[in-house]
Amino acid sequence: MTTTAQMTRRRGHTRESGWQRAYYRLVAAGLTVAIGGPQIARLTSWLFEGSGIGSHALGLALLLAIFAGVVMLVSWAGPIMVSPADAWWLVLSPLNRRRTLTRSALILLMLLTAAGAILGVLGTAVFGRPEELLFAVLLGIAVMVAAGSAAVLLQEAEAEFDWVRLAAIFLVAVAGALIWLRPELPSLPIAQIAGVALIAAGLLMRTAWRALASFPARVLVNASARMVTAAAASLGLEPALLTSVAEERYWRHRRLRSRRWPREGRWLIVRSDLRMLSRRPGRLTVLAALTALPAFVCLAGGTLGIAVAVLLAGGLSAATATAAGARWDAQNPELPRMLAMRGLSPRAVAPAALAALWVGTAFAILSLAGFTPIWCILYGLSAAPGLTAGALRMARRGPVNHAMPVIDLGLGGIPTGPLFWAIAGVDIAALGNAPLLFGMTPLSLAVQAILGAVLLAAYLNRNR
Secondary structure (H helix, E strand, O other): OOOHHHHHHHHHHOOOOHHHHHHHHHHHHHHHHHHHHHHHHHHHHHHHHOOOOOOHHHHHHHHHHHHHHHHHHHHHHOOOOOOHHHHHHHOOOOOOHHHHHHHHHHHHHHHHHHHHHHHHHHHHHHHOOHHHHHHHHHHHHHHHHHHHHHHHHHHHHOOOOOHHHHHHHHHHHHHHHHHHHOOOOOOOOHHHHHHHHHHHHHHHHHHHHHHHHHOOHHHHHHHHHHHHHHHHHHHOOOOHHHHHHHHHHHHOOOOOOOOOOOOOOOOHHHHHHHHHHHOOHHHHHHHHHHOOHHHHHHHOOOOHHHHHHHHHHHHHHHHHHOOHHHHHHHHOOHHHHHOOOOOOOHHHHHHHHHHHHHHHHHHHHHHHOOOOOHHHHHHHHHHHHHHHHHHHHHHHOOOOOOOOOEEEOOOOEEEHHHHHHHHOOHHHHHHHOHHHHHOOOHHHHHHHHHHHHHHHHHHHHHOO
């Protein structure tokens, strides 16, 4: 008979050898070169044949926006993180903390270096200066490494304020100002700037490397749990889990003050939604700054139709920002029963008010820029019902139904479950604001107001 020990030893002999691992890596590298080589060659030809975009201010705004997005992604991911097994075993054991986190730090450094190199190449292409490609790549790497090192230091210090997010918002604001004002940028010596940036990045990286020795375990455990949930959401195609991760991260270290509830039951839900919105001042600040985005689209050369589409997307986002209560009611049906709430009418007040205010403000900025007449501000009131119905439907959609069939188009299959989940809510918002998409006239304003009110009333009546 074969014992368990013999079976275990047999499995040990079947492990892949070093030459097999090298073979797999060579095959993966070859496939990467074969797939990405033509794209890199195309980018290189565009880099050395093009002369960049017309306005350097727009190019710098684009680079700042990309840099802010990468910094936000790195900060959300950790930036220092370990696997769950390491977080609950190696990190909590009396081992050298810096040696335990060396692998994670090296991976972060490699990712920052690659992102910085791509940013430098894009900067060279945008400004049309291929002769300074090397210095631009070095500058991009130095900037990304410095930003990543600062994020590591903030993570180690357990800063109460999310300084990385504030810095990203500031960069986006600067990019918006560059698009709006379009100043004449002076010609700066890239070589000298790259040298100074490399020195500063080296100092920050050295400080971050020293901080790894005293990295708090609680931060690593939280980052590990957050990334496990994000990986599960990505593999299981459940984007709603990412929203739960973001909300849990925000409220974990917040201290809230309780107040007496109002006696009137009809205003209780409305007040709770407004109170929850007031506790997220950063979200309100971002929404207020994004009201100028449709005007920036027009100033950057986009058509008015594209600006209106961006405006409706922003209005839907503003309405969705206050629809968290509807999502909680759908996930926990006992809450509306405890509050004796019938229907979704109380939950629709705050999203409708914020959507009307956001759309009206965006149209006011478009009017000041000379792209639309001043009476288009009234579209804020007419667009709010349709956007509210779409936001409530988006908030109340459940998990993705992966049991739905797959549509075969010949070139590949399209799963209908994730597709229907993605368009849930967007369809109602687009239908309720269809007159605005076809033209801006007093007749379309009246038709949109009636159509949006009918859709919102029908949706609320159906979900009583």
